[in-house]
Amino acid sequence: MAMEKSPPPAPHFLFVVSGIQGHINPARRLAARLMASAPAARVTFSTAVSAHRLMFPSLPSPAGEDVDDTGVAYVPHSDGYDDGYKPGVHARDDYMARTRAAGTESLSAIVAALAARGRPVTCIVYTFLVVWAPAVARALGIPSAIYWIQPxxxxxxxxxxxxxxxxxxxxxxxxxxxxxxxxxxxxxxxxxxxxxxxxxxxxxxxxxxxxxxxxxxxxxxxxxxxxxxxxxxxxxxxxxxxxxxxxxxxxxVGPVVPDGEASLSSSSTDMFRRDDASACVDWLDTKPARSVVYVSFGTLLSMSKRQEEEMRRGLEATGRPYLWVARQGAVDGGATLDSAPTPAADAGGGGGEGDAQGMVVEWCDQMKVLSHPAVGCFVTHCGWNSALESITRGVPMVAVPQWTDQPTVAWLVEARMGAGVRARLDGEGVVERGELQRCVELAMAGGGDGGVRARAERWRERAAEAVAAGGSSERNLRAFASGAVTQAVCSSR
Structure with a gap:
């Protein structure tokens, strides 16, 4: 009798992601969407041990595995800094060699272990700071793709x-x-x-x-x-x-952001603790529509004491209510790759004398805030994740870029989209209070069909069209998933 052929292996995507919140979030969301585009596929998500233990603090072992409610499995890899990279302690010149050696060994072991469990990896998807991942894919003969999380x-x-x-x-x-x-x-x-x-x-x-x-x-x-x-x-x-x-x-394939309450829930595994997450929304519920200025500069940037003071004075000068996410230690401090922002110690704190006007917290659920009808504009450092979240909610932006891709994001927001206003910096790189007030007023103004708010709303519609069934990004992701399925079948023959 002829031997029956065993079924081809299911396509299995292994995401390899650096242990930075701004990389983990969009990669997790793409992993979930990929599973939805290819229901027969498996997805395993691997980030550095230092980040993994912060994402899953209740695991008995830092290298323990977990599965989220979308079906994505989590298996950490070692990047050589399992307790986190600390610039003041670890030598910068050793970083690339150490991460390459540890990452290569660890990722190769993960791929072998998955294959031994009947789950061979058929495609490695990596983000841009794990520069050693493509060499591992090449050595193991596994096709790869890069997920570029910037513009x-x-x-x-x-x-x-x-x-x-x-x-x-x-x-x-x-x-x-x-x-x-x-x-x-x-x-x-x-x-x-x-x-x-x-x-x-x-x-x-x-x-x-x-x-x-x-x-x-x-x-x-x-x-x-x-x-x-x-x-x-x-x-x-x-x-x-x-x-x-x-x-x-x-x-x-974007914008890859949470697209509803279900996505918000399923994408909530991150390095933040979520105590009193409802406090911000409860406060917003008391404010009129489009009245609140939301301010957040992300999880990595530090702010000088002078910039903090100018920001506070500028917000007070607008006379508008404001919600300001100011991470503990972010003033005159330096965030490191292993930093774990903590929740608000005083979720009802205010902006100095005008504390009835503003609410200052150390963390909030940004998508819930941007989705709230009370929010009128977003003062942002122009991290790409934050900008896309604002775009998909139709919220005008005040762009205050600092470094890396943020100046390019600010250009897209202001010059290409017209959905925001870029703040001018002084000689010390600070946005002065009067300039902040000017930009907030421009972003918050109605302006009719040609105003910033109207343009932001039109871009919200275009973003929604791209990821809807049959949209350009949805088709591209489906084609990628289908190609990986075909590739997995062919390689098994």
């Missing part, structure tokens, strides 16, 4: 930086008058203050040189392996940038 415009700028335009970009970014412009293939003109900060780095002594070195390694692997590039954006927002790198297949 397509930032990806295009970095690509051209490492492909013949590095000198021009560095010269533009370091123009002392801030009036220089640069034109890259397939891209519109970009000013010096619209470029990602990494392209301004010209010395290995720069405090962020490690980021540039990691990007260089990443793009060298992209040149060799040419994986599919999945970008957390959508076609209507960045049509030029998505086509500005013809040597690679760059496709939009």
């Amino acid at each position: 397509a415009a930032a990806f295009a700028v970095y690509y051209h930086y490492f492909h013949g335009h590095g000198e021009a970009l560095a010269s533009c970014a370091n123009d002392p008058a801030r009036g220089a412009v640069v034109r890259l293939p397939g891209m519109p003109l970009l000013r010096s203050d619209e470029l990602p900060s990494a392209v301004s780095i010209v010395s290995p002594e720069h405090k962020h040189y490690l980021l540039l070195a990691m990007l260089r390694d990443l793009f060298e692997d992209l040149d060799e392996l040419k994986p599919r590039v999945l970008v957390n954006t959508f076609d209507a927002l960045e049509p030029d940038a998505l086509r500005a790198v013809p040597d690679l297949e760059v496709v939009a």
Whole structure:
């Protein structure tokens, strides 16, 4: 009798993600959407042990496994810093070699263990700071894809930086008058203050040189392996940038943000504790529609004491109620990759003398806040996750970019979308109180069909269309999932 063929293995996506909240969140959300696009698929999510133990503090072992309510399994890998990377303790020069060695060994062991359990990995999806992941995929003969969690415009700028335009970009970014412009293939003109900060780095002594070195390694692997590039954006927002790198297949799969109460619930496993999560919403419930200024600069950025004071005075000067997320230790402090922000110690704290006007907390559920009808604008550092969340809720923004891709995000928000206002910084990089007041008033104003609010609402509609059934991003993700299924079947024959 002829032997019956065993069924082909189910497609199994292994997400490999750095232990930073801003990388974990969009990767987890894409993992859940991928499972929805390919119901027969398995998805395993692996981040660094230091982050994993913060996401799952009740596990008996830091390396213990868990499964969330979407069916995504969580298995941590070691990046060589299982207690977290501490810049003041660990040598920066050792970082890349140590993470590469530990990550390669750990990820290879995870893949082998999954195969031994009858769950062979058929595709590795990685984010851009785990630059050693593509080499592991190549060595194990596993197809890979990169999930680019910044704008397509930032990806295009970095690509051209490492492909013949590095000198021009560095010269533009370091123009002392801030009036220089640069034109890259397939891209519109970009000013010096619209470029990602990494392209301004010209010395290995720069405090962020490690980021540039990691990007260089990443793009060298992209040149060799040419994986599919999945970008957390959508076609209507960045049509030029998505086509500005013809040597690679760059496709939009976003905006990848929670899209309802179910998503909010299923995406709630993060490194924050969620005590008194309802306090912000209860406070917002007492405010009129579109009256509240929401302020948050994310989980990594620190704020100088002067900037804190100018921010507080500027918010008070607006005369509007405000909700300000000010993480403990973020003033004159430095966040590290292993930082774990803590919940609000005083969820009802106010802004100095005007404490009836404002509410200051250390954490809030940002999507619930942005979805609340009382919120009228968002003062943001322009992290891409925050910007996309604001776009999908139709909330106008006041852009206060600091570093990495944030200047490029601010350009998209103000110049390309018209859905926000970019604040001008003084010589010390501070937004003064009068400038903040000016920008908030512009963002909060109605302005009719041509106003910032109306444009923000139109972009909300376009973002929703992209991820709806049959939308451009939904089709791209479904095609990626289907291709992986086909690839898994063919490789088993």
